[in-house]
Amino acid sequence: MQILKEDVRQSILRAALNEFKSHDYAGASMRRISAAAGITTGNIYRYFKNKEELFEALVGPIYEKIIHYILDLKKELGRSYAGEDNGLKYLNMVEETIVGLFLEYSAELTILMNRSSGSKYGQVKERMVSLIVTILEDAFTAGPQNAAELTVADRQSARMLAGTIVEGVCLILREHEDGETVKRLVNEFVFLYHLGMQYRCTH
Amino acid sequence: MQILKEDVRQSILRAALNEFKSHDYAGASMRRISAAAGITTGNIYRYFKNKEELFEALVGPIYEKIIHYILDLKKELGRSYAGEDNGLKYLNMVEETIVGLFLEYSAELTILMNRSSGSKYGQVKERMVSLIVTILEDAFTAGPQNAAELTVADRQSARMLAGTIVEGVCLILREHEDGETVKRLVNEFVFLYHLGMQYRCTH
Amino acid sequence: MQILKEDVRQSILRAALNEFKSHDYAGASMRRISAAAGITTGNIYRYFKNKEELFEALVGPIYEKIIHYILDLKKELGRSYAGEDNGLKYLNMVEETIVGLFLEYSAELTILMNRSSGSKYGQVKERMVSLIVTILEDAFTAGPQNAAELTVADRQSARMLAGTIVEGVCLILREHEDGETVKRLVNEFVFLYHLGMQYRCTH
Amino acid sequence: MQILKEDVRQSILRAALNEFKSHDYAGASMRRISAAAGITTGNIYRYFKNKEELFEALVGPIYEKIIHYILDLKKELGRSYAGEDNGLKYLNMVEETIVGLFLEYSAELTILMNRSSGSKYGQVKERMVSLIVTILEDAFTAGPQNAAELTVADRQSARMLAGTIVEGVCLILREHEDGETVKRLVNEFVFLYHLGMQYRCTH
DNA sequence: AATGAATGAGCGTTCATTCAT
DNA sequence: GATGAATGAACGCTCATTCAT
Structure with a gap:
């Protein structure tokens, strides 16, 4: 009944995702995670050096991606202002990357944004806000x-x-798990801000 | 060099405010709070019976006020729909009570909304959102x-x-202390939502 | 040099027995118990959920047994008064059950009787006395x-x-471990009370 | 409303008596004692160096007396065996001293016998038993x-x-406060043992 | 003499992490 | 690779005792 290494790693990550969905970084329990993953307390440390690295393995890649996408978005907008490009590509990017990211990794994003206080990602909201x-x-x-x-x-x-x-x-991420609902609400939300922005820029 | 009782109480509250700004109710440490307040572990319990009561002293009064004000607001809006009253009084209320409250107690509100999970105020954001x-x-x-x-x-x-x-x-409250700035930003913000609402109601 | 689980459990119980022999339930210290058991503070909680359960593991089974035996004894005495039975069976019962119980669990009984104030067994002496x-x-x-x-x-x-x-x-139990000695002393003791009872009932 | 020193001392002792009647040496609270005595926490330490000395002031004199009386009793019994004296004086002594002591200081004795574990009187029962x-x-x-x-x-x-x-x-001391009742029960009890002793010495 | 605020060690308990097996 | 017993620091909290006033 031996489980292969990668399987174990995945089941730890899956369990950690669930744990962090309902607990802060500090409040999450390594014991509960290992129990939910079907392994023993000690074994988790063969896969992840400590809580911080497990958390990082969960949200780190998503953090990198979203920062990267926002930077791309910004670059694209720069081209758009310079007239090199039209606004269409920009909107496509939002659809294809950001919203796509939200859809695929909504749990990880929720954790990254709402549960990371106390970890090295504690300031992530602030960094994202600065970028935006x-x-x-x-x-x-x-x-x-x-x-x-x-x-x-x-x-x-x-x-x-x-x-x-x-x-x-x-x-939105905190309250909805269904991808389509998230998409619709994000769109509505973005639209609201778009409207506000237009109004602002024309008055 | 004995410090007067009220001074100590205030420094505990100040320290607690800072602690709860960066930690959950559960994650906050009474030891850190007392250290930051410049007193010893035991002494904090002369001023507050326990963690729960310290937290309550911090956010309880604000919770009562804001719920009360929102209910008043709703009642006023009811009158407005019924034509008994014009919208002016409603806007005045927002200006005078809610914004005022937010101005004076922004840190406490932030804590109440974002750090109270695990305390008796754990559901407060949900209750406020439901009301709105x-x-x-x-x-x-x-x-x-x-x-x-x-x-x-x-x-x-x-x-x-x-x-x-x-x-x-x-x-907005978390980031600004100047009253006029907060007022302006809240107004901008409310306007944005107003715009969105109008658009929504007419499409 | 890992110690087997059951060994540790026994050494905790042994240490707890000693601690409770000289301290109230409330005054006993989990730290002292673990130290005496040769383990660390935290480890004791792998074996017993908390102080109450450790205490209960020590005295609970004995409490159940002794109450049960006394009730049996009373029932038997009832038969004896009604003439259904002679006194012999009654004396055999005392010999076989109560004295046996006392012989085997004298330390636990002492604790149950003298150190349980503050625990859920706080009223046990009173209950036993009431029965008798x-x-x-x-x-x-x-x-x-x-x-x-x-x-x-x-x-x-x-x-x-x-x-x-x-x-x-x-x-008697507290001071003697040898079975025959205990038996003799209990018999002497019971005889003394028997004598007093006879005298009382005839004067 | 200044209270004289001796009055304060007495009210502390009175309060301590009540506290120790219902709590172990370890479980008794200096705070509760001072509150019940109508003085402040710190002031109690002007009258008694610490908990141990307060306890000693309460039960120490009674301890000395009872040990002393038992020794006298033993001496008198020695004379009685030597034929220097009849048994009457011995019985009078029991009545006049021991029972008198019980009557006058039943609360202190109760404490001395039942609540002193953890203090320097923790072994008092054992010492008295040895004497007897x-x-x-x-x-x-x-x-x-x-x-x-x-x-x-x-x-x-x-x-x-x-x-x-x-x-x-x-x-008996633990369960009865009324002097006459204590006296009667002690007499009954002593009689029972006397009976047993007679029987033993003649068989 | 008296106050009561302050101290600090100790309590029961939890938990991330380590390590002998 | 895996186990799970063991560690030890930290938690919220209490309380005898001290000390500036």
Whole structure:
């Protein structure tokens, strides 16, 4: 009844996912994770050095991807402002990458965003917000080259919008597991912000 | 160099505020709180019976106030739908009570909303969101009498909007201390949602 | 040099027995017990869920047995009064069960009787004494049918005798390990009380 | 509303008596004692160096007296065996001193006998039993000069009887506060043992 | 003399992590 | 590879005792 190494690793990750869905990084229990994975307490440490590394194995790749995608998005927007590209590609990117990521890894994202306090990802919301702020500031000024002229009030608004976008997405992730529902709500949500942004840029 | 009782109490509350800002109710440490307050472990229990009561002293009064204010708001909106009153009074209420409360107790609210899992306030965000959901559902249908006809998707949207409103306001509060700035951002934020709501109700 | 599980469990029970011999339930220290058992603080909780369960593992089974035996004894005495049976069987029962129990579990009984205040067995001496009181009251009046006519003073005497019987037996057990010695002393002791009882009933 | 020193001392002792009546030495609380005495936590330490000395002030004098009386009793019995004196004086002594002591200081005795485990009086029962054993051994052999010829079994019986006498008295003290009742029960109890002793010495 | 705030060691208990088998 | 017993630090909390006032 020997389980192969990779199988075990996967069942630990699966169990950890469930554990972290309902507990903070600090509150999650390695004992419960190993029990749920069908292995013993000690054995988990042959696969993951410690709690931190198990957590990292779970959310780290997703963290990298989402940061990467947001950076790509920003670059694409830069091209769009420069006229090298139309806005269509940008929207496609959102659909194909970000929303796709949400759909595929919604559990990991939920954990990354809502359960990582106490781990090295504790500041992840803040980092994501900062990234999105730079995107919004570009949007406010129709391109990065003019970003310097933003007022303090503009910067604050950007930060608030970025923050509520992130929090709003987290919220949706926290409450819904069904992929289609998440997609619909994220779209609605993005649309709401899009509307607000248009209004802002035209008034 | 004995410190006066009230000073100590305040420094405990201040230290607890900081501790709970970065840890769950369960993850917060009474030892760290006392250390940060500059007192010993045992002494904290002269001021607060236990962790639960310290937490309650921090967020309890604010919880009572905000629930109360939201209920008042809902009642006022009810009158507004019934034509007994115009929308002006409603907006004044938001300005005078909710925003004021948020301004004065932003840290406590943040904790109440984000760190209370495991305490008796564990369900507070859910309760607040539920309250706001009923307000939004009334708004979707222009009055409580038609609320029954909402689709599941409508209800999910209402829930998401309510959640992001709560989260968004918390976020603004977390990051800004200046009253005027908070007011402006909350107004911008409320306006954004108002816009979204109008669009939704007319399409 | 890993110690087998059952060995550890036994050494915990042995250490607990010693600790509870000289401390109340409340005053006994889990740390001292683990130290005396040669294990660390945390490890004791792998074997016993908490202090209460450790105490219960020590005295619970003995409590059940002794209550059961005393009830049997009383039933047998009832038959004896009714003439259905002679006194011989009764004496055999005392010899075979109660004395045997006391011989085998004298330390546990001592603890059960003298150190359980604060635990769920806090009232055990009282319950045992009460049981024996009913037996003595029957003896005073030569059968349960006349027990109602006892004076307050009689009842107090019965209570005192019952109490000293219980205490006396515990005392003998505490100080002697040799089975024959215990048997002889208990017999002497029972004889003493028997003598007193006869005298009382005939004067 | 200044209370004189001696008054305070007395009210502390009174409060301590009540506390120790219902708690072990270890389980008794200095805080509760000071509160019941109507003084502050710290002030108690101006009157008694620590818990141990307060306990000692309460039971120490009674301990000295009872040991002293038992020694006197033994001396008197010695004279009685030597024919220097009749048994009457001996019985008078029991009435006048021991029982008198019980009547006057029953609370302190109860505490001394039943609540002192953990204090320096923890071994008091054992010491008293040893004393009484020497008296009983003399009685078995009609005088100290023959005590050497006792069998092991005799010594064990003496020890058992001494023990149950002590325990029996403790039990009476524990359950009755009314002086007359205590006196009657102690007399009954002493009579019972007297009867047993007579029987033993004549068979 | 008295106060009562403060101390700090100790309590029962939990849990991530280690290690002999 | 795997086991699960063992470790030890940390937790919330209590309490005898001390000490600045």
